[in-house]
Structures are given as C-alpha cells and as structure tokens.
Amino acid sequence: MAESEERPHHGPKAGATSPNSNERGRVAGLHCKSEVPNERGLPKPSVTETRILRSGLAGDFNRFRHEEKHDDEAMAVLLIPRETLEDLNREGWPVRPGDLGENVISTGIAYNAFIPGHRLRVGEALLAVSKACTPCDFLYLLPYVGRLRGPEFLKTMVDRRGWYARVIREGAVRVGDPIELLPLA
Numbered sequence: 318m319a320e321s322e323e324r325p326h327h328g329p330k331a332g333a334t335s336p337n338s339n340e341r342g343r344v345a346g347l348h349c350k351s352e353v354p355n356e357r358g359l360p361k362p363s364v365t366e367t368r369i370l371r372s373g374l375a376g377d378f379n380r381f382r383h384e385e386k387h388d389d390e391a392m393a394v395l396l397i398p399r400e401t402l403e404d405l406n407r408e409g410w411p412v413r414p415g416d417l418g419e420n421v422i423s424t425g426i427a428y429n430a431f432i433p434g435h436r437l438r439v440g441e442a443l444l445a446v447s448k449a450c451t452p453c454d455f456l457y458l459l460p461y462v463g464r465l466r467g468p469e470f471l472k473t474m475v476d477r478r479g480w481y482a483r484v485i486r487e488g489a490v491r492v493g494d495p496i497e498l499l500p501l502a
Contacts, residue, residue: 340498342425344439345399347492348415349377357455361415366491369394369442371484374420390483391447396431396439397479399424410473411461418455419479423496430498431480438497441488450478 348361358379368375373382373393382392397419405412414422421439431437435446452474457467 339500340426340430342398342423342496342498344421344490344492344494344496345424346414346419346422347374347490348420348422349374351376352378357458358418359416359455359458360413361418361420363415366489368487368489369439369444369484370487373484377420379418392481393484394421394439394444394482395419395450395479396421396423396444396446396482398422398426398428401428401477401479405473405477408473410470412459416459417474417478421490421496426496426498428477434501436485436499437482438495438499439488440490440494441486442484442490443486443488444482445485447481447483449476450481452478 347364347367349364349367350358350361358377361377364376371390371393372388373379379392382389395418397417399414399422402412402414402417402422431446433446433448437444437446452471454467454471456462456470456474457464459470462470
C-alpha cells in the first residue's frame with residue numbers, strides 16, 4: 318500500500334464509533350499458546366473454546382506481558398478484527414490467524430469501534446478495552462517478515478495491531494459466540 322493511500326476503516330482516528338452505539342459481532346477465532354522455554358508467543362495456535370480469566374485466556378502465556386509488563390491486567394486479552402487480517406492479506410502480507418499474538422479474533426465490529434473504556438461481552442466474559450497494541454520487533458519472527466521486511470511490516474501495522482482488554486468478569490468463550498460492544502455509561 319502506498320503511503321498516500323488511506324485505510325478506510327483502520328485506526329482509532331478514522332471516524333470512531335459513537336459511544337452510545339451497540340455493535341455486535343462474533344468470535345471468529347480464539348488463540349493461545351502455553352509457555353515454551355525460550356520462545357515468544359508467536360504464532361498462537363487456535364482453540365475452539367476456552368475460559369477468559371482475569372490473567373487472560375486459560376492456557377495462554379505471554380512472555381512479554383509476563384517479563385516486561387509484570388502481568389499487567391490491562392493487557393490480559395489481545396483482540397483484533399478478522400477484517401483487519403483480511404485487509405493485510407489483500408495488501409500482500411500472508412498473515413494467518415494467531416500470527417500477531419492475538420487471543421480473540423472478532424468479526425462484524427470495525428477496528429475503530431474498539432475504543433479505550435468501552436466494555437464488550439465476549440461469550441460469557443465481560444472485557445474493557447484498555448489500549449491499542451503497539452507493533453513490536455517480535456513480529457520480525459514471522460517467516461514472511463524477517464529482518465529485511467520488518468520495518469515495512471511494523472509501519473503497516475501501526476493502528477492495526479489490535480486492542481488490549483482488561484477482564485471485568487471471567488467466563489467461557491467459544492468460536493461463534495456473540496461479541497457485543499456496549500455503550501459507554
């Protein structure tokens with residue numbers, strides 16, 4: 318994508334959804350990776366169901382969040398819309414579900430609708446969007462990125478890496494479950 322081209326529905330600045338609107342979507346994918354010594358959490362294999370705990374998805378270990386961020390609960394779950402992954406594929410980046418370290422892939426809710434402070438029901442769990450995930454050098458580990466294309470990929474991922482969320486209420490979640498973005502109180 319040329320620098321002058323606009324991404325029609327990406328980034329928090331691109332026409333954020335009204336705080337009073339309810340958006341509904343579905344869980345298109347769930348991804349978690351258990352701790353493996355000396356490995357980063359990319360890619361994360363898919364699972365069909367799990368529990369969302371205050372610390373994140375059951376069975377998931379995020380080395381960066383654990384070692385660098387001291388298990389920051391504001392970073393418990395990483396969400397990204399499937400539509401963002403599809404856009405990246407159309408742009409020539411063969412990103413597969415789980416490649417970016419995301420835990421929950423949504424469908425039907427635009428990237429820019431995830432606004433810090435918004436709450437969302439994901440299956441039986443209740444989450445609160447806390448902040449955008451910043452692209453990092455660990456993405457260089459992806460086989461289609463590497464050191465050579467790393468800077469280009471990081472630039473591509475700005476305002477598209479996904480959203481961290483804090484867990485307000487734990488609960489079960491399955492692929493296909495509804496996701497409801499709740500209006501701000």
